Structure formats: structure tokens, C-alpha cells
Amino acid sequence: MTGHPLPDETDLQILDALQDDIPLVPRPFEAIAQRLGIPEQVFLDRLERLLEEGIIKAISPILEARPMGLCASTLVALHVPDERVHETAAIINGYPGVSHNFRRDHYYALWFTISGKSEEDIQRVLAEILRRTGIPGRDALNLPTIRKLKIDVRFSFLNDEEQEDNYGPA
Amino acid sequence: MDPLDLHLLSELEGGLPPVREPYEEIGRRLNLTGSEVLERIRKLQNAGIIRKFRARINQRRVGISANALVAWKHVDSLNGDMGSLLASYPCVTHCYERLPVPGRWEYTVYTVHHGYSRDAVLAEIGEIADHICAHEYVVLFSTEEFKRVPNVRVRENGSNTA
Numbered sequence: 347m348t349g350h351p352l353p354d355e356t357d358l359q360i361l362d363a364l365q366d367d368i369p370l371v372p373r374p375f376e377a378i379a380q381r382l383g384i385p386e387q388v389f390l391d392r393l394e395r396l397l398e399e400g401i402i403k404a405i406s407p408i409l410e411a412r413p414m415g416l417c418a419s420t421l422v423a424l425h426v427p428d429e430r431v432h433e434t435a436a437i438i439n440g441y442p443g444v445s446h447n448f449r450r451d452h453y454y455a456l457w458f459t460i461s462g463k464s465e466e467d468i469q470r471v472l473a474e475i476l477r478r479t480g481i482p483g484r485d486a487l488n489l490p491t492i493r494k495l496k497i498d499v500r501f502s503f504l505n506d507e508e509q510e511d512n513y514g515p516a
Numbered sequence: 517m518d519p520l521d522l523h524l525l526s527e528l529e530g531g532l533p534p535v536r537e538p539y540e541e542i543g544r545r546l547n548l549t550g551s552e553v554l555e556r557i558r559k560l561q562n563a564g565i566i567r568k569f570r571a572r573i574n575q576r577r578v579g580i581s582a583n584a585l586v587a588w589k590h591v592d593s594l595n596g597d598m599g600s601l602l603a604s605y606p607c608v609t610h611c612y613e614r615l616p617v618p619g620r621w622e623y624t625v626y627t628v629h630h631g632y633s634r635d636a637v638l639a640e641i642g643e644i645a646d647h648i649c650a651h652e653y654v655v656l657f658s659t660e661e662f663k664r665v666p667n668v669r670v671r672e673n674g675s676n677t678a
Contacts, residue, residue, distance in 0.1 A: 402572070448659075495602070
């Protein structure tokens with residue numbers, strides 16, 4: 347992840363604007379470019395580069411879980427010995443219901459999420475993961491979601507004042 | 517949702533192409549016009565299937581390298597609901613309530629924080645903790661990312677590039 351230049355000011359403006367909903371008009375990027383005061387072609391060239399460099403993963407719809415049949419989810423924490431973290435993580439990654447899987451600085455070293463059609467569906471996946479990794483149940487925390495209060499990944503790149511705003515409640 | 521909607525979502529999941537008329541381009545792959553694509557996207561938004569439509573940013577590549585999950589113990593004396601209160605801080609990107617594991621793990625409210633450094637993230641968390649007088653919490657910084665894809669996906673990996 348090193349060796350790439352960090353985005354410049356115009357890139358940051360573009361990244362900021364693209365985190366709002368994309369306009370549903372025939373030429374959405376022209377609309378955004380106009381708002382930023384840059385020519386459409388300049389915007390498109392930069393967008394292409396930001397995508398190629400992987401700074402933007404994709405401009406794509408974020409779907410709601412329930413209408414897509416995913417009615418249950420959980421967060422699982424596992425205590426895993428250091429030397430077994432990578433092989434264990436690889437097994438966990440193989441499950442399509444797992445969307446996030448991180449190593450964290452804690453006795454419980456692996457933290458991952460499972461989404462599924464139902465609680466039973468999730469229990470089944472978790473039981474299988476524990477069986478295949480050989481991690482005993484006493485080394486696992488299963489923390490089912492009761493309420494999703496906020497899912498809003500938005501990064502503010504524009505200026506320090508807006509960063510300051512982040513400290514108080516909305 | 518009809519099968520064509522599912523195809524459309526699958527194409528869109530790969531991402532809008534960086535061209536002048538991206539919906540037209542997506543439509544070509546599905547034998548739809550650009551305006552038919554737009555019409556379907558609007559319907560999927562109105563039906564609550566599409567929640568947002570926007571760029572997903574690789575935060576590490578823009579220098580946001582500190583990521584913390586914070587597990588909070590419930591504060592009973594709070595005036596109001598702790599989850600909603602934590603969710604109201606703009607710097608909190610995710611906030612969930614979860615069941616505890618009685619006797620082993622009593623934390624029930626979880627927040628996610630991102631920043632340019634651990635110190636900045638810790639400062640932000642400390643400030644929130646002071647505000648709401650919550651002092652039993654665990655900060656879990658990520659040290660390695662093994663998987664991060666959208667939790668709802670039409671394709672297995674959520675995009676061609678994931």
C-alpha cells in the first residue's frame with residue numbers, strides 16, 4: 347500500500363462529492379463536475395485514475411439487507427493463538443456470509459461478521475467455522491445484532507473545520 | 517424485483533464506469549436504454565432495496581489508517597438510550613446493539629471510528645466517553661484486514677475488483 351502518491355486537493359473534492367448519492371441523470375459526472383467547477387473531462391480522467399489506483403473501490407449501490415433476504419447478523423470474536431491467526435482467517439474468509447474479518451489488538455484476536463437468512467443459518471455457519479478451525483467454543487464470543495443504529499461510512503476530506511465538527515453529537 | 521433487476525444490480529455492483537453516460541453503458545450490457553436503467557434504479561431506491569448509491573473509498577489509501585471498534589458497557593444512569601446517543605456523534609460511522617455473553621463479555625453497544633492516527637481516534641473516543649460519562653469500554657484497533665466487502669452483495673465478492 348505504499349509507493350502511491352496521496353490524492354491532491356482536487357482528488358479530495360472529488361472523493362468527497364462522490365460519497366453523496368450519484369445523480370440519476372444521463373450524465374451524472376457532468377453534474378458533479380459542474381458543482382465542483384471543473385470540466386467534465388478532467389473529472390472523468392481523475393475518476394478513472396482514482397479507480398485504477400484503487401482509492402475508489404467502486405461507485406455502486408449499497409443494498410439494504412432485509413429485502414435481499416438477509417434477516418440476521420452477528421459479530422464473532424475468537425481467541426486464536428498468534429501462529430494460527432492467518433490460517434484461521436483464511437477459513438473464515440471462505441464463507442460468503444462473512445463480509446468483514448479483521449485482526450484486532452486484543453486477547454480475542456479475530457473479529458468477523460456473519461450475515462444470514464436467519465439466526466439458525468448463522469449458528470450453522472459459526473458451528474462449522476469452529477469445527478473446521480478447531481477453535482473451542484469457550485474461545486468464541488457470539489454477539490448477535492439486536493439493533494442497527496447507524497451504518498454510515500462517510501469520510502470528510504474537505505477541511506479541518508469539518509473534522510472538528512466530528513466531535514460533538516449531531 | 518424481477519430477474520432483470522437482479523442482473524442490473526449485479527452489473528451496478530461492479531461499479532459505474534468512468535464515462536460520460538455510465539447508465540447508457542450499463543444498459544448496453546443488459547439490452548436496456550440508459551433511461552430504462554435510471555427508471556429501474558429509481559424504483560429500487562423507492563422500494564428501499566438500494567439504500568445509497570455512491571463511491572466506496574479505500575480509506576487506507578487516503579491515509580485513514582486507524583480503525584477502531586469500541587465495545588461499550590451499558591450505562592444505566594444515562595438520560596435516554598445509549599445506542600442512539602452514541603450513533604448521534606458524526607465521527608461514529610457504525611453503531612450497533614448486540615447481545616452480551618453473560619459472565620464473559622458484558623458489552624452491548626458497539627461503535628466504529630476511523631482516523632489518520634491512533635492518537636486521534638483515541639482522543640475522539642475519550643471525548644465521547646467523557647461526554648456521556650461512560651467509562652467501561654474496550655477499544656479494539658484493527659491491525660490486519662482479512663476481508664472487507666459490502667455485507668449485502670449480489671455477486672460473491674461484491675465487485676470485480678474486491
